[in-house]
Amino acid sequence: MTRKQIINKFKKAIRNEQLKVTPQRVAVLDDLMDHPGHRECDEIFDDLRANDMKVSRATIYRTLDLLVKYGFAKKLNTGEGRSRFENRIDTHHHDHIICNKCGTITEFCNDEIEKIQIDICNDMDAQIVGHEHQLFVICADCRNN
Amino acid sequence: MTRKQIINKFKKAIRNEQLKVTPQRVAVLDDLMDHPGHRECDEIFDDLRANDMKVSRATIYRTLDLLVKYGFAKKLNTGEGRSRFENRIDTHHHDHIICNKCGTITEFCNDEIEKIQIDICNDMDAQIVGHEHQLFVICADCRNN
DNA sequence: ACTTTATTGAGAATGATTCTCAAGTAACTT
DNA sequence: AAGTTACTTGAGAATCATTCTCAATAAAGT
Structure with missing residues (x-):
């Protein structure tokens, strides 16, 4: 699946729940796909801000919850006292x-x-x-x- | 190993590090052994207080860290947003x-x-x-x- | 454009855990 | 048994990640 297709799938999933597609939501998923690693809220926050996006931590957490809920991301606990998230589309389970x-x-x-x-x-x-x-x-x- | 032996082993471990054996420290280990389940700080706190022990949450956390460090307890993450601890002596790994x-x-x-x-x-x-x-x-x- | 309804950001609130520090106590010394 | 030293303690403040509140904003349908 291309990145565009994944993002479209996400948009569809969102609309399907009477939720709205917003630049912030798309940007979080985009960022997860840009960085195959295991990212935490603040890394995403810094990235989006660096890209001149107006976004808050709250929105990132809210969006990550959505992504997890609809199967686009996985939340993991690395024992550091905070959560990390990873893109889950087109990746094999690990x-x-x-x-x-x-x-x-x-x-x-x-x-x-x-x-x-x-x-x-x-x-x-x-x-x-x-x-x-x-x-x-x-x-x-x-x-x- | 009897409970007394385990507690003595803990006391020895503590003294071995130039730390001091205190009623609070012993009580936390005792409580973990009384309850084979997976306990969180507040459960231990309530227990000790109910037994008329003067103890603070800070001390419980500090003691749990010691117990983990010296192999008497294991910290686990059950995904509830707080840690649970279990006695690790005389229990098989699981x-x-x-x-x-x-x-x-x-x-x-x-x-x-x-x-x-x-x-x-x-x-x-x-x-x-x-x-x-x-x-x-x-x-x-x-x-x- | 207009309306409805979900979303957003800022900052307050929360909850678990850790830190601070003065007062207390274990353990060693005599 | 009393004195000394160094580690511990409890109370509450501080911290850190995460969630909540709410007024302002922006999707999406009409």
Whole structure:
């Protein structure tokens, strides 16, 4: 999907809920797609302001909630005391490896783990709606100082 | 290990760092062991106060940090916007299944997953220092209303 | 353009956690 | 047992991320 198509999909999703398409909402999604990493509110805030957009933190949080709700973004907890968000369109599912020293976030995905998770939930007759899996490490770089 | 032995071990750990054994510190560990569940600061606070102990939230947080640091407790993030802590002595390692509807926390442990995690870290030459793995579900009870 | 209704920004409010600091207390010394 | 030193404590202020409030603004339909 091209970026334009993704944004159109988002616009459609918004209108579908009798919500309104605004420059701020589009800009947040655009920013998430510009930065494949894991971004926090203030990074997005600084970006948009740097691009001369009039926007408030409140609106960014509100928009991120929308994006998560409609499946365009994922909220993650990296144990830093604040949330990070990542674009979720056209990305394969993955979990995170976080270096406790330098903070670098690497991604991983393991089909076997994914499968076991589903089995565990099935066994207890629960419907899985999501998961969060983080490995905390001292990364290769940090180990070698 | 008996409870007395665990508490003695904690006292030893504390003294070993030139810190002091105080009634508040012991009481927090005691409370964690009284309640095998996953407790948050305010629950502990209410408990200790109910037991006529003079204690402040600040001290509870400070003590929980100590307990985590010395391996007597584990801090976990259940996605509620505050931390929970659990006793970590004499408990087998486990991860958590959290019902997004009723909030019930169930534990699980899967050796295969544990093994894969280690393999993943070894492959990238990182030293694993911890992990957090949560499955978010709608539990059997909630599914059947 | 006009109307309706959702959205916005600013700043206040919230809630969890951390910090400050004077008063208190553990533990060592005699 | 009393004195000394250094770590701890509680109260409340401070902080930080996030959410809320509300009057002003701007989509989208007519």
